[in-house]
Amino acid sequence: MPSPKTPDALPTTRTAPCVDQVDRAILKELQRNSRISVRALAESVHISRASAYARIERMLSEQTIQGFTARIDPARIGLGTTAYVTLAIDQSAWRTLCERLREVSYVEHFALVGAEHDVMALVRAPDNTALRDVVLSEIQRLPGVRSTRTWLVFEEAEGPGVYIAP
Structure with a gap:
């Protein structure tokens, strides 16, 4: 034994x-x-x-x-502006914020990350005005969000996807 x-x-x-x-x-x-x-x-x-x-x-x-x-090609359905938005949040805010982010217009994906910021969100909006409104009027007003930072995407490319070993 x-x-x-x-x-x-x-x-x-x-x-x-x-x-x-x-x-x-x-x-x-x-x-x-x-x-x-x-x-x-x-x-x-x-x-x-x-x-x-x-x-x-x-x-x-x-x-x-x-x-x-x-x-789906976002631009072909009228979502021509893409950005990554990072959020600095209160330590205890993730679970509530997670539920609230699911309801925010144009947020395609978001993740809790281990970096300078706590959350990274992929936002696809019709134009820069709509993106501004999402960030300033919706995301920044969520309880627990201390600050945001936005990176505008100029061009996108796909990688090979999930690697499936032989």
């Missing part, structure tokens, strides 16, 4: 569900084309259709796959 101080005696917890090579191949295909039919997906990763269905269902239930979505 291992002693309490040996690594063998420490509890082991998995931080992520087990994803094998076939799952990884499925995820890569879905990243390339989330509209692919299960039949075509199964063929491309060399498994049966039933196995593909089962694996997708398992990864959905484990939340490895969190949904299927369309990627």
Whole structure:
């Protein structure tokens, strides 16, 4: 029996569900084309259709796959101004602020970060006037926000996305 101080005696917890090579191949295909039919997906990763269905269902239930979505060009739907807005907040404000930021116009994404500022938000607005209104009239007025800083985005490019090791 291992002693309490040996690594063998420490509890082991998995931080992520087990994803094998076939799952990884499925995820890569879905990243390339989330509209692919299960039949075509199964063929491309060399498994049966039933196995593909089962694996997708398992990864959905484990939340490895969190949904299927369309990627939209913000400028083509009238959101031509993009900015990153950082917020310095009171230490105890995150949980309440998180709920309130979900209701702020034009905020696409936000995250609690470990940096000079506490929160970083991606804001997409129709123009600079709307961006100013979001920052000054909505974000800065939220309880717990001490200050904001805004970085206007001039051009965007996509990286390769989530890396799925072979």
